[in-house]
Amino acid sequence: MKISNYFAKEKMENASFIQTFIEKLNDLTDEDICWANSNLEEDNDKVQSLLMEMVLSFYATDLVDMKDYETYLVDKNCQSMSFKELQASLIQLFHNDRVHPDSLIHNGIGKKELLNILVEMKKRMSH
Numbered sequence: 001m002k003i004s005n006y007f008a009k010e011k012m013e014n015a016s017f018i019q020t021f022i023e024k025l026n027d028l029t030d031e032d033i034c035w036a037n038s039n040l041e042e043d044n045d046k047v048q049s050l051l052m053e054m055v056l057s058f059y060a061t062d063l064v065d066m067k068d069y070e071t072y073l074v075d076k077n078c079q080s081m082s083f084k085e086l087q088a089s090l091i092q093l094f095h096n097d098r099v100h101p102d103s104l105i106h107n108g109i110g111k112k113e114l115l116n117i118l119v120e121m122k123k124r125m126s127h
Helices: 003-008 014-026 030-036 045-058 083-099 103-110 113-125
Strands: none
Touching (some): 030 103, 045 083, 083 113
8 A cells, every 4th residue: 555545544443453564564584683683784675665665654642642651661471461551662663763773674574573472363353
């Protein structure tokens, strides 16, 4: 989908957002992960366009205001987090990227944090 379409998009349901991006993240290859851990001198259209879509979709959802989630930021692994704590971790990944561009690539993709968070969120939503 073209980026311009995302600006006009209605709010995406949490479940759709999570499902869509788990599938897209699962499509990334080991080479994409290796690229995320490199010095990023070359572009990787697959990873960069996925993250651009995620950022735009994310800010079209109601998951956005970090202030509402700061008290839920915890230092635990994803499996032991509540849904609200998972949301806070997800939001923090996006907010960190605004401060340190490419942190979504390095931390979200390279360290598989995005995938781990989204997978756990999906588990909570399916119960």
